[in-house]
Amino acid sequence: MRYLSLDWINLSTTMNLILNTLAVLQRNLSFVNVRTPEYLNLLSGRDVLIIATGKSVPKFFDEIVALKERTNAVVFGMNDVTRYLTVDYHCFTNQKRFDNYHHYVGVESTLLLSPSIPKRKAKPLFGDRIKWLSFQNRRRDTFSIKDGVIQSDCRSSAVLLIAVAHLMGARHIYVCGLDGYGSKASEHDRLVDQENYKYLRLIDEYLAGVQPKCSFKIVTPTVFEKFYMSICKAGR
Numbered sequence: 001m002r003y004l005s006l007d008w009i010n011l012s013t014t015m016n017l018i019l020n021t022l023a024v025l026q027r028n029l030s031f032v033n034v035r036t037p038e039y040l041n042l043l044s045g046r047d048v049l050i051i052a053t054g055k056s057v058p059k060f061f062d063e064i065v066a067l068k069e070r071t072n073a074v075v076f077g078m079n080d081v082t083r084y085l086t087v088d089y090h091c092f093t094n095q096k097r098f099d100n101y102h103h104y105v106g107v108e109s110t111l112l113l114s115p116s117i118p119k120r121k122a123k124p125l126f127g128d129r130i131k132w133l134s135f136q137n138r139r140r141d142t143f144s145i146k147d148g149v150i151q152s153d154c155r156s157s158a159v160l161l162i163a164v165a166h167l168m169g170a171r172h173i174y175v176c177g178l179d180g181y182g183s184k185a186s187e188h189d190r191l192v193d194q195e196n197y198k199y200l201r202l203i204d205e206y207l208a209g210v211q212p213k214c215s216f217k218i219v220t221p222t223v224f225e226k227f228y229m230s231i232c233k234a235g236r
């Protein structure tokens with residue numbers, strides 16, 4: 001039996017490290033030329049309903065449909081949420097999820113795509129139905145928007161879409177399925193909750209300062225209780 005030499009194993013490890021580094025560099029470079037988005041004020045005065053991927057979505061399906069109907073909301077979704085509800089805007093913020101779930105995009109949906117998703121992959125599939133998201137691929141302890149560009153990634157697609165809906169001119173923003181993990185979660189998931197809460201708080205404070213009439217509420221059960229409103233009360 002032949003065994004790989006130590007030199008070959010070291011070379012293979014080094015090559016994998018180089019390839020991974022190049023992939024990260026390429027992804028970061030895709031954000032260098034992010035510019036003012038074309039979707040500014042596109043939904044001025046409309047209500048927006050964001051459908052995240054939490055387990056509360058199928059549980060509250062009827063209530064979500066009723067909220068959509070009574071507010072005539074424009075619907076944002078991500079990943080495979082179209083198993084439950086047709087969406088007007090379908091969001092992907094990384095290539096892996098785009099690769100796994102792009103076949104869930106409805107025939108009339110507009111795509112909101114991260115700059116990190118290669119145009120050579122997205123354009124042949126969806127052509128002119130794409131609007132490119134304008135945000136910076138970094139985590140910060142502050143939240144700001146400069147020339148329509150969100151200056152952080154907001155940790156999660158659903159949280160980022162709150163800021164996007166604001167830029168589109170939304171009046172009220174309702175979020176479903178942003179359940180969180182809770183106190184019994186793993187250490188990693190608890191950190192995700194902490195990051196999501198941080199950006200929810202920062203965006204809430206930002207909106208209070210720049211557009212007091214625009215607000216967001218999470219309307220299905222959530223660990224982020226500060227931002228919760230019963231779905232039965234929403235839009236009334």
